Amino acid sequence: MIRKSEDLLEDDGPFHAPSRAKGFAMRFSFFHFHDPSISDVLTYRPFPILFIVMLALLPGLDASLFAQNTNATISLSIPESLVDAHPYRIVSAPGEELGYVSLSGDVTPFGEAVEDYANNLIQEINLHTLEKVRVFQVGFFPTEMVIVGQQLFVTCSNDNSLYSINLDTSNVTSFPMTDSSGADVSFLSGIVESPTGEIYVGSNGGNFDGSDENVIVFDPVSQSIVGRLNVPGAITRFSWHNNQLVIPVGYPDNDFSAAPVLRWIDPVTSMVTAELPISVDTSDFPMPSDITSLGDGTAALTVIGGSNEVFHIDLESQTLLGNWTLPGTDYLQSRVLPLNDNTLVVADFIDGVLHQIDLATGDIETFASGLQLPVDMHLRDGRLFVAEQALEQLSVFVGPGGFIRGDVNNDQMIDISDPIMSLGYLFLGGDLACQDAADYNDDESLDLSDAISLLEFLFSMGDSPAYPYPLGGGDLGGDDLDCEQGLDF
Numbered sequence: 475m476i477r478k479s480e481d482l483l484e485d486d487g488p489f490h491a492p493s494r495a496k497g498f499a500m501r502f503s504f505f506h507f508h509d510p511s512i513s514d515v516l517t518y519r520p521f522p523i524l525f526i527v528m529l530a531l532l533p534g535l536d537a538s539l540f541a542q543n544t545n546a547t548i549s550l551s552i553p554e555s556l557v558d559a560h561p562y563r564i565v566s567a568p569g570e571e572l573g574y575v576s577l578s579g580d581v582t583p584f585g586e587a588v589e590d591y592a593n594n595l596i597q598e599i600n601l602h603t604l605e606k607v608r609v610f611q612v613g614f615f616p617t618e619m620v621i622v623g624q625q626l627f628v629t630c631s632n633d634n635s636l637y638s639i640n641l642d643t644s645n646v647t648s649f650p651m652t653d654s655s656g657a658d659v660s661f662l663s664g665i666v667e668s669p670t671g672e673i674y675v676g677s678n679g680g681n682f683d684g685s686d687e688n689v690i691v692f693d694p695v696s697q698s699i700v701g702r703l704n705v706p707g708a709i710t711r712f713s714w715h716n717n718q719l720v721i722p723v724g725y726p727d728n729d730f731s732a733a734p735v736l737r738w739i740d741p742v743t744s745m746v747t748a749e750l751p752i753s754v755d756t757s758d759f760p761m762p763s764d765i766t767s768l769g770d771g772t773a774a775l776t777v778i779g780g781s782n783e784v785f786h787i788d789l790e791s792q793t794l795l796g797n798w799t800l801p802g803t804d805y806l807q808s809r810v811l812p813l814n815d816n817t818l819v820v821a822d823f824i825d826g827v828l829h830q831i832d833l834a835t836g837d838i839e840t841f842a843s844g845l846q847l848p849v850d851m852h853l854r855d856g857r858l859f860v861a862e863q864a865l866e867q868l869s870v871f872v873g874p875g876g877f878i879r880g881d882v883n884n885d886q887m888i889d890i891s892d893p894i895m896s897l898g899y900l901f902l903g904g905d906l907a908c909q910d911a912a913d914y915n916d917d918e919s920l921d922l923s924d925a926i927s928l929l930e931f932l933f934s935m936g937d938s939p940a941y942p943y944p945l946g947g948g949d950l951g952g953d954d955l956d957c958e959q960g961l962d963f
């Protein structure tokens with residue numbers, strides 16, 4: 475039997491939905507790549523500017539020919555599999571086009587005999603072209619990942635091993651995670667690289683699985699366990715600050731009636747150096763879901779259950795700076811992520827809403843709605859990738875200030891009016907709202923060749939523009955050109 479995606483709401487991995495969500499609506503338009511055949515209407519000549527302007531007046535060169543949609547989806551369905559492929563986590567390394575998505579099948583994370591439903595895969599995706607590349611097989615219910623050099627480390631919720639994918643050779647190896655008595659550490663979850671290059675692996679099984687320690691330190695060079703920390707409670711994701719582990723702990727000290735705490739832990743001595751209680755309704759079995767550094771010595775923390783607040787933590791003074799109260803009825807926030815425009819996006823898991831918090835004013839707006847169990851978000855090169863756990867796809871949004879290269883007049887399509895605007899700027903002067911959009915080859919210089927390349931692309935199957943195209947995104951580098959609507963990513 476193959477279960478449909480709505481069944482996932484009852485078997486939703488480490489995040490448990492309290493009730494079945496209803497009324498999901500499809501709202502993403504599919505993304506169409508530029509079809510060169512329709513642009514092959516004229517052969518390129520070195521047009522004088524006046525002729526270009528006249529061309530624009532000709533009937534038939536309709537702008538809608540080259541219309542682009544701003545959102546995209548990437549199907550994660552595995553053709554040879556009868557099992558749905560539900561995304562959980564997205565990672566990529568800075569400066570790299572390739573990203574990685576952990577895919578589970580229709581599974582329950584706590585003990586049902588559901589092996590037949592497992593899709594225990596990591597999908598490699600080119601985040602610029604949105605094309606799928608390689609698929610790697612890992613353990614049961616892969617969740618969290620971290621990239622260290624050419625190694626992708628993966629934890630799997632129902633597997634006691636840390637998986638390592640060599641991205642050069644595609645080889646997959648696994649290492650059992652054991653406590654100091656040799657017992658398995660189960661329900662592996664958060665995984666981070668330390669400032670000194672070790673891999674710290676957390677368990678959201680706490681000590682309930684019979685293990686003595688639930689943070690395991692793994693050395694990727696010697697490929698061995700080099701340390702263990704006892705942090706009683708359940709860990710989902712954690713972080714580093716000033717050479718200290720910052721660990722949100724659910725059910726601290728294995729107490730199911732206790733509110734979560736944020737603990738600062740010295741990795742050498744295992745001593746707790748500071749502790750901050752997270753004030754939420756404990757009758758809802760709250761569990762920290764995510765902690766994200768905001769890059770200014772503070773972090774945002776979200777909780778699954780017990781609160782619809784996002785907690786703002788001062789990592790230096792180890793105090794609560796305040797909180798943002800989200801609208802809506804969902805008390806399950808799965809992920810919090812800073813964007814590049816001094817805002818935060820927060821995923822409401824059940825309501826399917828991405829809230830956007832303005833960090834300067836505290837104002838909260840809706841970034842997107844109608845999503846189906848948004849479980850993770852990832853920002854890369856001006857695009858926001860969203861994993862919806864109830865769907866077999868990633869949804870892609872253009873981030874704040876994103877632009878389409880070649881779309882000089884920023885009307886979301888590329889047509890003759892774009893090179894006309896470029897040429898007007900070059901020869902007649904004036905302003906361009908986004909110079910980067912006119913910099914066809916992304917060499918941080920605006921000249922005639924950019925406009926000619928755009929004309930060749932439109933009329934004689936010339937090369938397509940440099941990233942970001944055809945979906946919008948951010949400029950990959952260079953400060954010589956300005957883009958008012960765009961921001962530096």
Ligand SMILES: [Ca+2]
Binds near residue numbers: 880884886889
């Ligand atoms: Ca345009």
Ligand SMILES: [Ca+2]
Binds near residue numbers: 913914916920
């Ligand atoms: Ca250029």
Ligand SMILES: [Ca+2]
Binds near residue numbers: 910917918951
């Ligand atoms: Ca550039």
